[in-house]
Amino acid sequence: MRKKSVVSEAREIQTAIEMIHLGARLQLLENETNLSRERLIKLYKELKGVSPPKGMLPFSADWFLTWQPNIHSSVFADIYRYLIRHADCRGTAAIVKSYKLYLEHCKVTGMEPVLSLTRAWTLVRFFEARMLQTASCTQCGGQFVVHSNDLHARYVCGLCHVPSRAGKTNKARAAALAVAAA
Amino acid sequence: MKANELTTEIKELNLTYLMLAQQMVAIDKDMAIFRLGISKDIADILEVLTPGQILKLANSNMMLCRIRFDDNLIFGMLANYTKDKAMAQSHAAILMAGQPAEEIS
Numbered sequence: 001m002r003k004k005s006v007v008s009e010a011r012e013i014q015t016a017i018e019m020i021h022l023g024a025r026l027q028l029l030e031n032e033t034n035l036s037r038e039r040l041i042k043l044y045k046e047l048k049g050v051s052p053p054k055g056m057l058p059f060s061a062d063w064f065l066t067w068q069p070n071i072h073s074s075v076f077a078d079i080y081r082y083l084i085r086h087a088d089c090r091g092t093a094a095i096v097k098s099y100k101l102y103l104e105h106c107k108v109t110g111m112e113p114v115l116s117l118t119r120a121w122t123l124v125r126f127f128e129a130r131m132l133q134t135a136s137c138t139q140c141g142g143q144f145v146v147h148s149n150d151l152h153a154r155y156v157c158g159l160c161h162v163p164s165r166a167g168k169t170n171k172a173r174a175a176a177l178a179v180a181a182a
Numbered sequence: 183m184k185a186n187e188l189t190t191e192i193k194e195l196n197l198t199y200l201m202l203a204q205q206m207v208a209i210d211k212d213m214a215i216f217r218l219g220i221s222k223d224i225a226d227i228l229e230v231l232t233p234g235q236i237l238k239l240a241n242s243n244m245m246l247c248r249i250r251f252d253d254n255l256i257f258g259m260l261a262n263y264t265k266d267k268a269m270a271q272s273h274a275a276i277l278m279a280g281q282p283a284e285e286i287s
Contacts, residue, residue, distance in 0.1 A: 075272050078279035079216060086221055086283045087212035097212050105275055109268040140255055142276040159273040167266065 009035070013043065015092065020044055022099060022117045026052040032092045032121075057118060061131050064123060064145050067158050067166045072114040073123055074144045074157075076102045077134055080124065081143070095121055189243045196240035199247045204228050204236070219250055219278075221285040250278065 012033045019029060020043065029040050044052045064073045080098040083089060089097060099120050106113040115123075123145070126132040134143040137157035144157045158166065206214035207229045215225050231239070239246065251257045251274075259274040 071269065071272050071276075074276050075279075078276050082216055082279045082283075083212055087215040088222060089212045094212075097210070101213060101216060105272070109271040111268040111272070136280075140273070140277060141280070142273065143280050144276070159269060159276075162269075167269070 015096075016040060016043055017047065018096060019092075019117065020047050022096065022103075024121075025057055025118045027057050028118050028121050058122065061126055061147070063119070064126070064132060065147065067163055069114055070145055070158055072102075072106075072111075073119075074134070074142070075105060076115055076120050077123065077127070077145055078143055079105075081134070095124055192243060192245055193240055196242065196246045197236065200228075200231070200236045200240055204231060215283070216279075219281070219283055221283045223286055224284060227286075248284070250281070253277070253281075 012035055016029050016033050016035060019032070026037075026040060026044065029035070029044075030037060033040070035043075041052060063069055076098060079101050080094060083094050083098055087094075096117075099115075099117050102115065102120070103113055105111075123132065130148050132145055133148045135146040135152035135155045136143055137160055138154055139156055139160040142157060142159075144155075146152055146155065203214070203218055206217060207225050211222075211225055211229070214220075215222060218225075220228075251260060256274050256277050259270045259277075
């Protein structure tokens, strides 16, 4: 067994704590740190007060293509690309930083964050596996998340061409009614 | 506003801008690079500026920060959105993140 460095372990625990606070699932932590599963479960319980959720991670690539999630994941993906291109952070650090900037964007604009850290991490893995990529919209020129195997020659994004029923969820309707009643 | 007042205001804004930018770089360089829209080289310079250098830099009749929407589309999204504010702002954020960073040649 390789010799363990106390300093690097402390650093990994710090990263794990930060990721747990941002809502990371256990599988993500196991993948991105070298800490043992038992220690991670202990850490999770200590921070959140509950056992980590069991079951599989969300695995669908199609989720990123539906209207609202597509916009949220495109915001995240563009921040991530910017950081990779211009700053020198890579891997987990880049994902965590872009996710924080994404949360900040949601807070400023008053949106509810739809993308979780686990989904953001999955998105980056899908990019690396070339299942998803970004394509530029022919009208606004912005980069949006798309399937790798679709045709993007005349791609128009969901914001330039909003589908007729987009964003009209039960929640949005209830909020509008609450505003009207008040 | 008289020309004299104008230069004082510009100097003050330059000073505030440089100090804030330096602080942002000191807290988290990568996030500052995104927020300020600058390249890593500029961030490196900002990081090591001494207070004296900041004062000298700020003391100018030219503005040291620049408008980031050099694009009618982004300007329209940020300023005249009609219905969905959050979506218009997200759209602008996507477009602005796609813009090139400010670089020194």
